[in-house]
Amino acid sequence: MAGMFIDVEVDAKVAADPALARKLTDVCPVNIFAQEKDGRLRLVEENLDECVLCELCIKAAPPGTVRVRKLYES
Numbered sequence: 001m002a003g004m005f006i007d008v009e010v011d012a013k014v015a016a017d018p019a020l021a022r023k024l025t026d027v028c029p030v031n032i033f034a035q036e037k038d039g040r041l042r043l044v045e046e047n048l049d050e051c052v053l054c055e056l057c058i059k060a061a062p063p064g065t066v067r068v069r070k071l072y073e074s
C-alpha cells in the first residue's frame with residue numbers, strides 16, 4: 001500500500017492567538033497541537049502521522065485558517 005502522510009498548516013495569525021491555540025490543543029484527539037509557554041501554537045510534528053482526519057481542528061478555527069492535507073508517496 002502506498003504511504004500516506006499528513007501535513008497540517010495553520011495560518012500565522014491563528015498560531016499566534018493563545019485562545020485559538022488552546023482550542024486546537026483541546027480538540028485534536030491525537031495531540032498534534034500543543035502550546036508554547038507564551039501560548040503560541042506549536043505543531044507536534046512527530047504526531048502528524050496519527051491524524052485521523054476528523055476535521056475537528058478545521059471546525060475549531062476560523063474558516064480556511066487550518067488546512068489538513070493528505071499527501072501520498074508516489
Ligand code: SF4
Pocket residue numbers: 008027028029030031032050051052053054055056057058068
Ligand atoms: S483532523 Fe483531527 S486528528 Fe487531524 S489534526 Fe485535525 S483535529 Fe487532529
